[in-house]
Amino acid sequence: MPFSKIFLGAGTALILASSAAYAETELTVYTSIEAVDLDRYKETFEKAHPDIKINWVRDSTGVMTAKLLAEKDNPQADVVWGVAATSLLLLKSEGMLEPYSPKNVEALDPRFVDGDKPPSWVGMDAYVAALCYNTVEAGKLGLTPPTSWKDLTKPEYKGHVVMPNPNSSGTGFLDVSAWLQTFGEEEAWSFMDALHENIAAYTHSGSKPCKMAASGETVIGVSFEFPGAKAKTSGAPIDIIFPSEGSGWEAEATAIIAGTANLEAAKTLVDWSISKEANEMYNVGYAVVAYPGVAKPIENLPDDVADKMIKNDFEWAANNRARILKEWQKRYDAKSEPKS
Template sequence: MKHLKKALALTALMAAVNANAQTELTVYTAVEAEDLKKYAARFNEDHPDIKVNWVRDSTGVITARLLAEKDNPRADVVWGLAGTSLLLLKNEGMLTPYAPKGLEKLSLKFRDRDETPSWVGMDAWMAAVCVNTIEAEKNNLPMPTSWEDLTKPVYQGHVVMPNPNSSGTGFLDVSAWLQMMGEDKGWEFMDGLHQNISRYTHSGSKPCKMAASGETTIGVSFAFRGARLKEQGAPLEVVFPSEGLGWEVEATAIVDGTDKMEAAQTLVDWSITRQAMEMYNEGYAIVAMPGVAQPVKHFPANAEELIIDNDFGWAASNREAILTEWARRYDGKSEAK
C-alpha cells in the first residue's frame, strides 16, 4: 500500500511538473468547429508540451479582431484563416516571416511569395451551391447550373448567401465574381442576385445548413459543408457553377510580437507536415502539398480545374473598398448579428 501511495504521489508530481512545463499559445482560427477539435487533438498528441488556447470565429470577425489588436496583440499564431486576410495583416506589418520545415514541398499557390514567407497554406475551400432537392421539387424550381441562373426571377426569395463582411466564404464569392466578370458586370450580377436573396447570413456554413434543413431551397456556401451534410443524409444536390469557382487558402502565420516564438514555430512546422495535409484532406479536396490529396466524396474529381485563377493580392488590396460597396448596396437584407 505504501508503494502504491508513493507511486500515485510521484505520478501526481510528474503531472504537475509537466503542466508547469507546458508553453501556452493563444491561437486565433476560423477553422470549422468540428474540424478544430480534430486538429487540436492531433497536434496535442505530437506536442503535449504545448497548450493551445483557441479563439474561434468566422473569418471576418477574426480578421477584424486582429486588426483591432494591432498595437496590443493577444494572439501568438493564426492557424486557419483566409489567405487574403493574412495578406492584409502582412501589409499592416503584423506578421513575423518564418520559413517552416518542409516549405519546399508546398505548391507555390499555397504560400506567401516572399523568400521567407509571412504565411503558409494548409488547404483550399471552394464555393458551391447547396440545393434542397425536396424543396426545389415542391416549389417547381429547376436545378441551377451556373451563377447566372441564380439571378432568374423563378428563384426570387429562395436564395441565401453569406455576408462578405463577416464571412470568408461570402468574400471569396464576391471577389471571384468581380474577377471573373469584371467589376461593372460583377456588380450588375450581384444586383440581380440581390433581388432573389431572402437574407445574408454571418456564417459561410449557414446557407448550406439552412438548405439542408429546408429553411431555404438554395444556399450559396462552400463545397466542404455541402459534401459533409449530404454524406450525413441531407436531401442536397451540391452544385458547382459552370463559370468557375471562387476559392481561398486556409493558412497559418505567426503574429508579430509573440514572446512564445519557439512554440509558435513548432505549430507552424507541424501545420504543413504530410500528416497534417492528410488530416486536412479528410474534408478538403485540395491541400497545399501536391501529391497528397485523395478524392473526397461528393466533391468533383476535377476540383482544381474548376477553381478560378484567384488574384489574392488584388483581393487583399481591394478588400476594404469591396466590402464597403457591398454593404452600401445590399446590407439591408443581412440578418441581425
C-alpha cells in the same frame, strides 16, 4: 550530511529538472477553423509536442480579421492558424506578421505559399464555392437547377437564394471577390444587384446557407463544397453544383504574429501545420489541401474540385478588401440576418 538528506536533495533536484523539461509553453492561437475540427487538431499536435499547449480563440473570418486589426498595437495572439489568406495578407501589409519559412515548405503547392521569401503565411487547405440545391423543394416549386452564377438572377429564384455576408464570412468574401475578378467590376456589381433581388437573406456563416438548403429552409444555398458533400452523405436531398464560370476559393492559412514572446513554440506549430500528417487531417473536412498527393476523394464530390477553382489573385483581393466590403454593405446589407 546524512544519507537521507542527500537522497532527498537529489530527488528534489530531479523533480525540478523534470518539471523544467516538461514546462508548458502556452500559445494563444486565433482561428476560424470549423469548431468541430479544433479538438482533434489540438490533441494530435499536443501529443507530438507535450511541452506546448494550444489555447484557441475562435470566430468567423470577418470577425477574427477585425479583432486582429483592432489589436495591432497590442497583439494578443501568438499564431493565426486557419484564417483566410486574404485576411493574412491584410495583416502582412500592416506589418503584423513574422516571416518564417517552415520545414519542408517547398513540398507544398505554390498556390498555398506567400510569394515572399521567407513567406509571411502558408496555406493548409482550400474551401471552394459551390451551390447547394434542394431537389425536393425545387420540385415542389417547379424550379430548374442553375448551371451558372448568372442563372441565379433568373426571376424563378426570387426569394429562394441564401448566401453569406462577406463582411462576416470568408466564404461570402471569396464569392464577391471571385465575381469581381471573373466578370470585371462593372458587370460584377450589376450581377450582384440582380442577385440581390432574389436573395432571401445574407447569413453570417459560410456553411449555414448549405445547411439551410439541406433542411429545406431554402432552395439554393451559396456556400462551399464540403458542407454540401457532408449533408448529401447524411441523406439530405441536395445536389452540389459548381457554376460553369468557375468557383472562387480561399486558402485557410497560418502565420506567426510579429512580436510574440513564444517565437520558437510558434515556429514548431507552423512546422506541424504544413506537415503531411496535418494535411491528411485537413482532408477529412476539405477536398483540396496544400500538400500535393495527400487528398483522397470525398464522397459526393467530384475528383476534380481543384480544377474548378478560378485563378485567384489573393493580393488584389486583400488590397481591395475594405473598398469591396464598404460598397457591398452600402448596397445589400439590409437583407442580412441579425448578428447573434
